Amino acid sequence: MPYVNIKITKEGASAEQKAELIAGVTRLLQDTLGKNPNTTVVVIDEVEMDNWGIGGEPVAAFRARQHSGD
Amino acid sequence: MPYVNIKITKEGASAEQKAELIAGVTRLLQDTLGKNPNTTVVVIDEVEMDNWGIGGEPVAAFRARQHSGD
Amino acid sequence: MPYVNIKITKEGASAEQKAELIAGVTRLLQDTLGKNPNTTVVVIDEVEMDNWGIGGEPVAAFRARQHSGD
Amino acid sequence: MPYVNIKITKEGASAEQKAELIAGVTRLLQDTLGKNPNTTVVVIDEVEMDNWGIGGEPVAAFRARQHSGD
Amino acid sequence: MPYVNIKITKEGASAEQKAELIAGVTRLLQDTLGKNPNTTVVVIDEVEMDNWGIGGEPVAAFRARQHSGD
Amino acid sequence: MPYVNIKITKEGASAEQKAELIAGVTRLLQDTLGKNPNTTVVVIDEVEMDNWGIGGEPVAAFRARQHSGD
Numbered sequence: 297m298p299y300v301n302i303k304i305t306k307e308g309a310s311a312e313q314k315a316e317l318i319a320g321v322t323r324l325l326q327d328t329l330g331k332n333p334n335t336t337v338v339v340i341d342e343v344e345m346d347n348w349g350i351g352g353e354p355v356a357a358f359r360a361r362q363h364s365g366d
Numbered sequence: 367m368p369y370v371n372i373k374i375t376k377e378g379a380s381a382e383q384k385a386e387l388i389a390g391v392t393r394l395l396q397d398t399l400g401k402n403p404n405t406t407v408v409v410i411d412e413v414e415m416d417n418w419g420i421g422g423e424p425v426a427a428f429r430a431r432q433h434s435g436d
Numbered sequence: 437m438p439y440v441n442i443k444i445t446k447e448g449a450s451a452e453q454k455a456e457l458i459a460g461v462t463r464l465l466q467d468t469l470g471k472n473p474n475t476t477v478v479v480i481d482e483v484e485m486d487n488w489g490i491g492g493e494p495v496a497a498f499r500a501r502q503h504s505g506d
Numbered sequence: 507m508p509y510v511n512i513k514i515t516k517e518g519a520s521a522e523q524k525a526e527l528i529a530g531v532t533r534l535l536q537d538t539l540g541k542n543p544n545t546t547v548v549v550i551d552e553v554e555m556d557n558w559g560i561g562g563e564p565v566a567a568f569r570a571r572q573h574s575g576d
Numbered sequence: 577m578p579y580v581n582i583k584i585t586k587e588g589a590s591a592e593q594k595a596e597l598i599a600g601v602t603r604l605l606q607d608t609l610g611k612n613p614n615t616t617v618v619v620i621d622e623v624e625m626d627n628w629g630i631g632g633e634p635v636a637a638f639r640a641r642q643h644s645g646d
Numbered sequence: 647m648p649y650v651n652i653k654i655t656k657e658g659a660s661a662e663q664k665a666e667l668i669a670g671v672t673r674l675l676q677d678t679l680g681k682n683p684n685t686t687v688v689v690i691d692e693v694e695m696d697n698w699g700i701g702g703e704p705v706a707a708f709r710a711r712q713h714s715g716d
Contacts, residue, residue, distance in 0.1 A: 298584045299479065317608055325582075329593055329597075339418055340417040341413075350548075351532070367687070369443040385567075455634050462629065490688075492686065507705060513649040527674065534674065547579055565647060591704070598702065614700075
């Protein structure tokens, strides 16, 4: 009966990759805690890059700074 | 002052249906717990079918399997 | 298959009242959108008063100000 | 290491305004609680007007009623 | 940089089991989507049984009914 | 009308600090986007250390490793 919400930046995850996430996290909850997979709900949110912040700035700026060695 | 988040699969709910959900859940909180409707906030998220998992698979696959009797 | 999260301030809602909320919102989703009640999940969060803000201040301070006519 | 989720109605917030929100809330958590900005995550959800309810009705209807003095 | 929220009923999950969930879901996101594990955040919410509804009733009542064959 | 959810590890934030967070984020939304502070809702979740994961492990283990220079 668990509910899992996965938030990732919107960068072209395919339907197959999302199905893998759903299968994998459902299996993990069954293996670790014995949770019933039939009632495990998984919701994936793909968030626009401008709407995701890390380190006090939008993720694109953050990544650019990491790569430049700043 | 309650906050309610309703997540449903994106399958064409109309503006009228969503207004009914908002009115209904606000009234329910008032009737059950005496919550002030004026400050009750309701947010509806309509989630792409590929991004909703149940039973370890995306909801479309899950439904197809239910209907086929598997 | 909907998922509903209801957040209220922690002020002594009884198990019976919470069961009413669960039943009521599940029925509302069935009546309004034809959602299957068997897979509708409802999670209620009861939030400490200090952790709930409205109008820029904790809810207890907000309510006191409303009642005093400020 | 905090996680902040900001939900606003979708009404044309610019990338610059969203970057200001990200910077501001990250700084607030550092100033108030000493949280490390490098691992503070902020996610902004812009919600369609039809999907946001307040006072028992969609936000557009609510605002129209406020302004008409009802 | 993903953020994952796992909600389960509060039924005595141990610190070790929760560490396994954290490790497992972080690895899954790395394997499936190449996400950086260092900035993957996982938050587990353990929800009181009275506060979790499924099938229109609190989870304890739902389970009792399933087992009785109703 | 915004809704803000702030999740932090439970490490003894005082009522005063939480009131500052509520005031600060409400003001930020007003200054940046012109949002009405009277209907801005802020909910703070304080999460047990065992239930917060970063870098694939519970936060206490992660911090210990950071400080040891691993």
